[in-house]
Amino acid sequence: xxxxxxxxxxxxxxxxxxxxxxxxxxxxxxxxxxxxxxxxxxxxxxxxxxxxxxxxxxxxxxxxxxxxxxxxxxxxxxxxxxxxxxxxxxxxxxxxxxxxxxxxxxxxxxxxxxxxxxxxxx
Amino acid sequence: xxxxxxxxxxxxxxxxxxxxxxxxxxxxxxxxxxxxxxxxxxxxxxxxxxxxxxxxxxxxxxxxxxxxxxxxxxxxxxxxxxxxxxxxxxxxxxxxxxxxxxxxxxxxxxxxxxxxxxxxxxxxxxxxxxxxxxxxxxxxxxxxxxxxxxxxxxxxxxxxxxxxxxxxxxxxxxxxxxxxxxxxxxxxxxxxxxxxxxxxxxxxxxxxxxxxxxxxxxxxxxxxxxxxxxxxxxxxxxxxxxxxxxxxxxxxxxxxxxxxxxxxxxxxxxxxxxxxxxxxxxxxxxxxxxxxxxxxxxxxxxxxxxxxxxxxxxxxxxxxxxxxxxxxxxxxxxxxxxxxxxxxx
Numbered sequence: 001x002x003x004x005x006x007x008x009x010x011x012x013x014x015x016x017x018x019x020x021x022x023x024x025x026x027x028x029x030x031x032x033x034x035x036x037x038x039x040x041x042x043x044x045x046x047x048x049x050x051x052x053x054x055x056x057x058x059x060x061x062x063x064x065x066x067x068x069x070x071x072x073x074x075x076x077x078x079x080x081x082x083x084x085x086x087x088x089x090x091x092x093x094x095x096x097x098x099x100x101x102x103x104x105x106x107x108x109x110x111x112x113x114x115x116x117x118x119x120x121x122x
Numbered sequence: 123x124x125x126x127x128x129x130x131x132x133x134x135x136x137x138x139x140x141x142x143x144x145x146x147x148x149x150x151x152x153x154x155x156x157x158x159x160x161x162x163x164x165x166x167x168x169x170x171x172x173x174x175x176x177x178x179x180x181x182x183x184x185x186x187x188x189x190x191x192x193x194x195x196x197x198x199x200x201x202x203x204x205x206x207x208x209x210x211x212x213x214x215x216x217x218x219x220x221x222x223x224x225x226x227x228x229x230x231x232x233x234x235x236x237x238x239x240x241x242x243x244x245x246x247x248x249x250x251x252x253x254x255x256x257x258x259x260x261x262x263x264x265x266x267x268x269x270x271x272x273x274x275x276x277x278x279x280x281x282x283x284x285x286x287x288x289x290x291x292x293x294x295x296x297x298x299x300x301x302x303x304x305x306x307x308x309x310x311x312x313x314x315x316x317x318x319x320x321x322x323x324x325x326x327x328x329x330x331x332x333x334x335x336x337x338x339x340x341x342x343x344x345x346x347x348x349x350x351x352x353x354x355x356x357x358x359x360x361x362x363x364x365x366x367x368x369x370x371x372x373x374x375x376x377x378x379x380x381x382x383x384x385x386x387x388x389x390x391x392x393x394x395x396x397x398x399x400x401x402x403x404x405x406x407x408x409x410x411x412x413x414x415x416x417x418x419x420x421x422x423x424x425x426x427x428x429x430x431x432x433x434x435x436x437x438x439x440x441x442x443x444x445x446x447x448x449x450x451x452x453x454x455x456x457x458x459x460x461x462x463x464x465x466x467x
Contacts, residue, residue: 007140007141007142008147008439009142009145009146009147009150010147010150010439010441011438011439012145013226013439013441013444014226014227014228014439015226015227016227017227020223020224020226020227023223024220024223027216027219027220027223028216030216031212031213031216034212035209035212038205038208038209038212038461039205041205041461041462041466042201042202042205045185045186045200045201045465045466046186046200046201049184049186050184051359059467062462062466062467063462063467065462066458066459066461066462069458070455070458070459073215073451073454073455073458074451074455076219077215077216077218077219077447077451077454078447078448078451078452078455079444083144083145083146084143084144084145084146086143086144087144087145087146087151087154090144091154091157091158094158095158095161095162098162098165099162099165102165102166102169103169103172105169105173106169106172106173106176107176109173109177110172110173110174110175110176110177111176111177113173113176113177114176114177114178114179
C-alpha cells in the first residue's frame with residue numbers, strides 16, 4: 001500500500017549513468033589509496049622493529065594512517081560524507097566522545113596500574 | 123546523492139513532522155544507530171586490550187614475530203598473511219560499494235554480479251581467519267622454551283623433520299629393534315607431545331606403551347632464541363643469534379626430560395607467544411570480528427537471493443543493498459583497527 005503522507009527517501013539515492021561513472025571513478029581511486037596505505041604499513045612494520053629508536057614515531061604514523069583509512073571507508077564507502085549534516089554529527093559526535101573518554105582512561109589507568117606493580121603495591 | 127539531502131527545507135517544515143530531519147528512511151537510520159553501538163562494543167574490546175598491554179610488566183608479543191607464516195610456504199614472511207587478509211576485505215568492501223552504486227541505477231545485473239563478488243571475498247576472509255586460528259592454536263615446531271636459567275625464549279629457525287623412532291627397550295606393543303614410522307604430521311605430534319610431557323630424554327623417547335626408542339631427527343638450522351622473560355643469565359630482549367649456541371641451549375631443554383618446559387601453540391590457559399591474556403584477547407577480538415564477517419556473508423546471501431527473485435526491482439529501489447552494505451563496510455572498518463592495534467603496533 002502506498003501512503004502519500006510518507007516521503008519515500010529511498011528513491012532520492014537514484015542517479016543517472018553519468019553520475020554513476022563519476023562515482024565509480026571515485027570508488028576505484030579510494031581503493032588504490034586504501035591498498036597503498038596497507039602496503040606501506042606492512043613494509044614499515046616488517047623493516048622497522050619495535051626496539052628501534054624510530055618506533056615511537058612509527059607508532060604514531062601507523063595510527064594516523066589507520067584514521068585516514070577509516071575516514072575514507074566511513075565517508076566514501078558508507079556515504080556518510082553525502083548525508084545531511086545532522087545525521088553525520090549524530091553518528092560521529094557521540095562515538096568520539098565515548099571513544100576519547102575510554103582512551104583517556106586506558107592510558108591514565110593503564111600506566112598507573114603498571115607503576116603500581118613496579119612499586120610492589122597499590 | 124541528489125534529492126532531499128541537498129534540498130533546502132526551512133526548519134519548521136523539517137522538524138514539524140512528516141519530513142525526516144535526517145532525510146533518510148527509517149531502516150537506514152536504525153542501521154546507523156546499530157553500527158554506532160556495535161562500534162562502541164569493539165572500541166571497548168580494543169581499549170581493554172590496550173589497557174592490559176599498557177599495564178603489563180613483562181614483554182608483550184610482537185606482531186611481526188608471532189604472525190610470520192604463510193600457508194604451504196612456512197615462516198619468514200612477517201605480517202604478509204594478515205596484510206593479504208586486509209586486502210581481501212578491502213576488495214570485498216569495494217565490490218559491495220559497486221553493488222550499491224549499481225542499485226542506484228536500478229541495474230539488476232550489476233547488483234547481482236557485484237554481490238556475488240562480495241560474498242566470495244567474504245568467504246575467503248572467513249577461511250583465511252580459520253587458517254590463522256588453526257596455525258595460532260597448533261603453534262610453531264619449536265614452541266616456547268624455558269631455558270636453564272629460568273628465562274623464557276621464543277625460537278626462530280628451520281625445523282629438521284623427525285624421521286622415525288628405533289625401539290631399544292621393549293614395551294607392551296613395540297618390540298626392540300622395530301622401526302616406527304608414521305605420517306609426518308603424526309610423528310611430529312607424538313614428538314611434540316613427548317617433549318611437552320617430559321618424555322624425551324637425551325634423544326630417547328618413552329612411548330605410550332612403555333617402550334623406549336631412539337629419535338632419528340634431522341638437524342635444525344639457523345636457530346635463534348629471542349628472550350621474552352628474564353632469568354638468571356639472560357634478560358628480556360636478548361637475542362642469541364649464534365646458531366650453535368642457540369641449538370645447544372634449545373636441545374638441552376628439549377632433551378631434559380622435564381615436563382612443562384616447552385609450550386606449543388595456544389589455548390585459553392597458556393600460549394607460546396606471550397602472556398595468557400594475549401591468547402585470550404586474540405581469540406575474543408578476532409573471533410568476535412570473524413563472527414561479524416560470517417553473519418555479514420549470510421546477510422549478503424539472503425539479499426542476493428532477493429535480488430535474484432526481483433524483489434527490489436518490484437519495490438522500485440535497492441535500498442536494502444545499501445543497508446547491508448553499511449554493515450559490510452563496518453566490518454571492514456573494524457578490521458582496519460584490529461589490524462593496526464593487534465598486529466602492527
